[in-house]
Amino acid sequence: MCLYLPRHLGDVVATDATDGERQPLSATPGETILIVEDEIAIRQLVSEILGEAGHRILEASTGPAGVKVMQSNERIDLLITDVGLPGGLNGRQVADAGRAIRPALKVLFVTGYAANAAVGAGHLDEGMEVLTKPFNIGELERRVHALIRG
Template sequence: MRILLVEDEFLIRLTLAEALTDAGYDVLEAESGDQALGVLEQDPSIRVLLTDIQLPGQLNGLALASKARATRPALPVIYMTGRPDTMADTTQGNLDAFIAKPYLPSQVAATVRRLTEE
């Protein structure tokens, strides 16, 4: 299964991408919301969007998810944030999950499995 990981902090992105790859996922990476939107538009095989909320560029993680859902309404989104209090009223039921930083990579992999029921 292909996951798009959007994280501007290189070491966090690298560590999480390696952990998800080790868990059996095909991981694409982006460092900004703008870059991620381009990847999403070009690759219909992406099954999960895993995004930090605070991102450089025009699109933060919430705006990225909103734009992605305009064309792919059933896309599961996992938001990673250091400020979970900012997440009120942004859920899409069972398609969204929020992971507070700091987190364990195994926690992220378990959340991917839960959202995709694999």
């Protein structure tokens, strides 16, 4: 197998090292995000990113576990849920159950499927958004910030 890469002929231009670095959006103290995701690596990554931004993170690996957390007295400002979940409830059902308990709950669906197909013909209530995988960390932070701020 051969791999051909382009070659740059010319001088290297120095740039400021901070140009490409992401600047996380700051969280208001006390903002709590519930992440319902069955893939451990994704759940940990999202938790770490949002935790470093100052959010308080709660985690669940199945739909029923996520609903149980929402039935508790925990403050939850945002639900981030994968659409395809094991355990009998998908992400849309988790969000609907959460909204039955907490009508003003903001929801960010994360999915590897097409956005329209993922959440039932693309119908989203106010305060709900879809983020498709793979996603950019900056886009995740921006969406979370926008949803929480309303």
